[in-house]
Amino acid sequence: MLVLGIETSCDETGAAVVEDGRKIRSNVLLSQVEQHAKFGGVVPELAARSHLEGILHVTGAALREAGVSLKEIGLVAATCGPGLIGGLLVGLSFAKALALGSSKPFCGVNHLEAHIYANFLAHPDLAPPLLCLTVSGGHTDLVYMEDHGKYRILGRTRDDAAGEAFDKVARVLGLGYPGGPYLEKAARQGKPGSPLIRTDSLAGTYDFSFSGLKTAVINRVHRYRQKNQELPVADLAATFQQQVVTILLERTFRAVDELGIKTVLLSGGVAANGELRKGFAREAAAREVRFFCPPLELCTDNAAMVAAAGYFHFQKSGPSPLDLPAFPRLSWKLQE
């Protein structure tokens, strides 16, 4: 079955055609990054307007690149949450209209599930049960996936998401936007120093907290500025990155040990981070656990992962109703 996936939850307008939930036939992305960069973050209203302008062209390009017509599409899937409401409404309304007008089934997709399914596109024999750490701009969730559509949240962030912390620290250090990739690049030139925070207030739980780390960086920056000293940007970036990676590894691999997990995944934009990927590969190898992460271009938001998640959702639960709402704060449960 060919699935047309639509993604508009944040600042990327995406459309993709995926075959049987595993094989990418096309994956088109129109990024709004430059538009938002001058504001240092995504401006929701601008994002929604840009999705509206771009969605038709992006979808046309996805069908053309896949070499298929709308007639050959078996399912239209679109992100219904979580995300920015304006963008979600654009993608969802567009997908519903397309499905209705062409008499195809429609399926609403949870963006967080879609990030996990990015792994299924890259690794054809991957199957649940598995443990996945989803680290994006909005989420840091440690999730046990028992089966398709069946999730148990073990832990999540109590404050900032990992990606959000990367972005905020990058801004304080005067690096580019979005901060994650720029901070990683800066960190490569630096040396990690002593930890920014010595005590782990959530030790023993599977929850995360990053706001203390972020504040510690801000305080150090202020101290350097007050003393008129040059900011050791690369070293601060390396120190921050190392501590975030250490926390993410500690929680995930303690869960692997305690629950006897055999397959562990990374997903979400921060999964593009080289140090995090290396750390996961090392810890998984030490335990002879299978480890998968998406290729870099499938870590950050894209529509192929939405199409893949839509396929598996449809196989299990059938189509979504055409009056399905958008869910800006959707967690791991969908419409049931």
Ligand code: KG4
């Ligand atoms: O999954 P995603 O594209 O969007 C959301 O659903 O939020 O994640 C975007 C986040 C941003 O915070 C970005 O800075 C972060 O992923 N990110 C990275 C890297 N590449 C993207 N963080 C750390 N290192 C990277 N290489």
Ligand code: ZN
């Ligand atoms: Zn995302």
